[in-house]
Amino acid sequence: MIELQEVYKKYPNGVTAISGIDVRINQGEFVYVVGPSGAGKSTFIKMMYREEVPSTGTITINGVNLAKLKMKKVPLFRRNLGVVFQDFKLLPSLTVYENVAFALEVIEAQPKFIKKRVMEVLDLVGLKHKIKMLPTELSGGEQQRVSIARSIVNSPKIVIADEPTGNLDPETSWEIMRIFEEINNRGTTVVMATHNREIVNTIRHRVIAIEGGKIVRDEQRGEYGYEN
Numbered sequence: 001m002i003e004l005q006e007v008y009k010k011y012p013n014g015v016t017a018i019s020g021i022d023v024r025i026n027q028g029e030f031v032y033v034v035g036p037s038g039a040g041k042s043t044f045i046k047m048m049y050r051e052e053v054p055s056t057g058t059i060t061i062n063g064v065n066l067a068k069l070k071m072k073k074v075p076l077f078r079r080n081l082g083v084v085f086q087d088f089k090l091l092p093s094l095t096v097y098e099n100v101a102f103a104l105e106v107i108e109a110q111p112k113f114i115k116k117r118v119m120e121v122l123d124l125v126g127l128k129h130k131i132k133m134l135p136t137e138l139s140g141g142e143q144q145r146v147s148i149a150r151s152i153v154n155s156p157k158i159v160i161a162d163e164p165t166g167n168l169d170p171e172t173s174w175e176i177m178r179i180f181e182e183i184n185n186r187g188t189t190v191v192m193a194t195h196n197r198e199i200v201n202t203i204r205h206r207v208i209a210i211e212g213g214k215i216v217r218d219e220q221r222g223e224y225g226y227e228n
């Protein structure tokens, strides 16, 4: 469960990116975060994976208050959260397999378990046959699949995605969405910032619209609601 209470975020340069957000997202929900450029979507998303800290207010994720989380506890917290980025952020010198296995190796999981689990998630994203390739040898869609596999390898309860289809062509974007649907169908909460109106209007889910750092709309099975 994710809960934000009276959350404000003012950056050191004086810009208030989030100004008073209260919201609750239950386990298993799929939520789109939409809004114009500069609305505060990324800041909202970044606070959920503790990349940014709120200036005031509380953010509670799976019982952990992120505003109070000590720096050294951040890696532990992030293990229970998958994050997917627009630009994939794969490690360029590691193979597909190694990129996905990495998260399990740092927690010193059993080698046998690592192998089984990595192959399981690579199968889910349809990349079992490319485990030895490097990210540069893959298409954008394939790189995003690897990044999704990496995000779920630890079996997190929540996956956060910041414009995961932003760099992909329409057809590839639909394929990536199918994977997020599958992840959500297995009970994982998905919170996704997106500009993809087609997708939001077709695969209906809760829509939280942010403008000027505030939630201006929050609808179950909502629409994208912007022209671009």
Ligand code: ADP
Residues within 6 Å of the ligand: 011, 012, 013, 015, 016, 017, 035, 036, 037, 038, 039, 040, 041, 042, 043, 044
């Ligand atoms: P969105 O993702 O909706 O485009 P952002 O959260 O990126 O919105 O930005 C919201 C506001 O905060 C914008 O005015 C942006 O310029 C500002 N902002 C974002 N990140 C920073 C930062 N690191 N330092 C200062 N201002 C920032």
Ligand code: ADP
Residues within 6 Å of the ligand: 120, 121, 124, 152, 154, 155, 156, 157, 158, 182, 183, 186, 187, 188
């Ligand atoms: P399953 O028994 O369905 O393989 P796990 O027990 O391995 O699920 O993992 C539990 C949680 O981990 C799921 O709710 C989901 O968050 C995530 N997860 C695990 N495996 C997958 C998968 N193959 N696809 C999507 N999400 C998964």
